[in-house]
Amino acid sequence: MQRGDVMNRCGKTEFLIQKKRKSMIWVAIGAVIILIMYGRVMCREVTFLQESGNMDIYYNADFPPVLNGLMLMLLLIFNTFFLFWGIFSIKYDRQEMCNEMRCITFNRREIVKYQYMWAGIIQFYFLLSAAIGYVCIQITVDKKLNADTGFVMNGLIFWKILMKVVCIFIMAFISLTIGRIIVSCFKNTVVCIAIGLFIDQVLMAKAWLMTGFVYRIFEDNKCFISVGEYTSKEIPVPLVYVIAIGIAGLLFYIMLEIGEKRHLSGKRTADYKGQ
Amino acid sequence: MIESKNISFSYGKNQILENVNFQAEKGSITYLAGINGSGKTTWIKCAAGLLKPSCGEVLFDGMPFYKIREYFAICFDTPPVYKNMSCIDNLFVLYDVDYKEDRVQEMLEKMGLSNYILTHPAGKLSFGQRHRLGIAGAILRKPRYLILDEPDLGLDPVAWESVKTEIMDLKRKGTAIIMTGQNFVQLEEVINHVSLLSQKRIIADMPMEEFKQRYGKDEEKVSLKQAFLNAAG
Numbered sequence: 001m002q003r004g005d006v007m008n009r010c011g012k013t014e015f016l017i018q019k020k021r022k023s024m025i026w027v028a029i030g031a032v033i034i035l036i037m038y039g040r041v042m043c044r045e046v047t048f049l050q051e052s053g054n055m056d057i058y059y060n061a062d063f064p065p066v067l068n069g070l071m072l073m074l075l076l077i078f079n080t081f082f083l084f085w086g087i088f089s090i091k092y093d094r095q096e097m098c099n100e101m102r103c104i105t106f107n108r109r110e111i112v113k114y115q116y117m118w119a120g121i122i123q124f125y126f127l128l129s130a131a132i133g134y135v136c137i138q139i140t141v142d143k144k145l146n147a148d149t150g151f152v153m154n155g156l157i158f159w160k161i162l163m164k165v166v167c168i169f170i171m172a173f174i175s176l177t178i179g180r181i182i183v184s185c186f187k188n189t190v191v192c193i194a195i196g197l198f199i200d201q202v203l204m205a206k207a208w209l210m211t212g213f214v215y216r217i218f219e220d221n222k223c224f225i226s227v228g229e230y231t232s233k234e235i236p237v238p239l240v241y242v243i244a245i246g247i248a249g250l251l252f253y254i255m256l257e258i259g260e261k262r263h264l265s266g267k268r269t270a271d272y273k274g275q
Numbered sequence: 276m277i278e279s280k281n282i283s284f285s286y287g288k289n290q291i292l293e294n295v296n297f298q299a300e301k302g303s304i305t306y307l308a309g310i311n312g313s314g315k316t317t318w319i320k321c322a323a324g325l326l327k328p329s330c331g332e333v334l335f336d337g338m339p340f341y342k343i344r345e346y347f348a349i350c351f352d353t354p355p356v357y358k359n360m361s362c363i364d365n366l367f368v369l370y371d372v373d374y375k376e377d378r379v380q381e382m383l384e385k386m387g388l389s390n391y392i393l394t395h396p397a398g399k400l401s402f403g404q405r406h407r408l409g410i411a412g413a414i415l416r417k418p419r420y421l422i423l424d425e426p427d428l429g430l431d432p433v434a435w436e437s438v439k440t441e442i443m444d445l446k447r448k449g450t451a452i453i454m455t456g457q458n459f460v461q462l463e464e465v466i467n468h469v470s471l472l473s474q475k476r477i478i479a480d481m482p483m484e485e486f487k488q489r490y491g492k493d494e495e496k497v498s499l500k501q502a503f504l505n506a507a508g
Contacts, residue, residue, distance in 0.1 A: 013368040017357070096355040101369045104323045104349055107341070 010106040014114035017093065071164045074127065078172040080200050082123065086179020087192050089115070116176075123172045127165060174247060175200075276300055277322070277420055277451045281331035284317055291317045293475040294331070301419075304442070304452040304465050306483070309472035310507055315455045316352070318472070319422055322453075323349055335420050335451075348418035352425040352455075354409025358398030362388065362408055365397045370412030379415055385437050386411045403429040407438075414441045420451050427458040439465055459500035469499075473507055 093099045102111060178199060183192050277299040284292040291314040299305035309315050320326040322333040324340040335343040348370070356365050366372040372379055374393070383393060386407045392400070400408065406429045413421060426442075427435060442465060446452060456462050469486040471479040479486060483499065490506040491497030 013371075016360070016364055016368055092357075095357065096353070097351065098355040098357055098369065100320075100325050101349075101351070101355045103325065104344070104347070105369060105371050107344065 010110045011114045011117070013102070013106070014111065014118055068164075071168065075168050075171055078123070078127070078168055079175050081175075082119070082172040083175040083179040083196050083200050084193075085119065085122075086176040086181075087183045087196055088179075089119070090180055090183040091189060091192075119176055120173070123169060123176075127168065170245060276336055277305075277453060278334045278337075279318065279322070279331070280334060282318060282321055282328045282333060283330045284314070284321055284326060284328045290475060292321070292328070295472065295475075295477055297470040297477050297480045299451045299453045299468070299470075301451050302446055302449045303467050304446055304454060305468040305470055306462055306466040307453050307455050307470050307472060308503055308507070309455075313472045314475065315472055316424060319349070319351075319424055319453075319455070322422060323347070343420065346419040347422075348413040348416040348420070349422045350406075350409040350413040350424060350426060352428055354405055354412070356397035356400070356405060356408070359396050361395060362393040362397050362400070365408065366412050366415070370416055372412055372415045382415060382441070383411055385441075387434055387437065401429075403431065403434065406430060407434055410438055410441075414445065418445070418450055421445060421453070423452065423454045423456075425456045426454060427456050427461045435461060459498065459503065463499040466499075471503070471506055479506055 182195050186192050279295050279297050282292050282295040307315050321328045363374040410426055467483050469483050470477050487497050487502045490502040
């Protein structure tokens, strides 16, 4: 065994573990299918409403509302999905003290780092899959919609999409970390799921951060769609990102300092400070 | 050398270990003896960095655990496995052992873990096979410091012979080994030092022959089991 590349091996082991969580992969695929179906239905309804003269769409910045709808759905689905991914990924790792054995073999901080790294890659993968799937289905419908509304795609749209994706990514990261914290604090699975649902539905979904992001997603068109009001219109949009990243960082720190200590057989770890 | 220096540990108000001091020398096998619930596994968890002692520390050639992690190996009495992963993946994920290496395949073959068994999910293994996998994983790390928690558990005589050969080989190479267990006949074949944990403390820490003489009550040929019963009783 080559001792020098132990840390690279840690990343490989984490990949193997992520790969084996087959049940979660199926849940993700299910979520993407639901999303695509939702997209199709939504688009059909919008087209119908337009053609029947019951709905007018005005664009403020050359941005199609169907794409905003997709972003909102991604935000909601990813928010919930990664909260539970956080819970179940730790549950899987905890089976029969496997987490303890890995913390003996590898550096615990490295394990956590690679867990987040792979979770990030998975987030990106699902985001990309959903977007590609959605776009493929929408191409023909969008053509018609665009013809009706005079929408012309320009270079700015990609920047806007990127910023919206960043919102979703940050929310998914926060949800993942919250899931990990929940399961680190409560060992019972049912309790974890109940708390996860509570946080997801009551705290997260209604939080100013979420509504801030929803506002960010819908700010560039003037559809009459009911979304949560931006908490304070005085707060500039870049500050929302800074605060969100700050919260994500803070949660990550909490995860390392408090959550992960309990993750190890519910006790403090001896070598924690030294690592 | 593994050195336990004044290790104390308690679960809440329940004190389990109190100033536990002993040493396991390089190239020797120390038997950490004690009745059920005496704190052996708790000490092992303290040594492996899974529990933080309320005071004291376990040093490995004068260094804390996190500095020697890659030279350390452990096999728990019930070795953990990811049930839906193959044994090969489990070896890699839990013990950082790569099956592609020839020596790994040879050793697993010797331990009675055939290629057929290794490619199947670890959840389907019998307890004995799982234990063999855990011991193989620990030994294959080529450790300088090895802790085996009840290595004889669930092993048939043939498997024990293979394990014994590998352990003796590591001992010859200078590994400091600590073992626990209750099968005195099998343990007596390999150990050369006894540290007896009783009532939260180490009450005897000496070479096995001396231990047998001291607690043998002047009998000519006293067994390790009898000496243990006399000492722990």
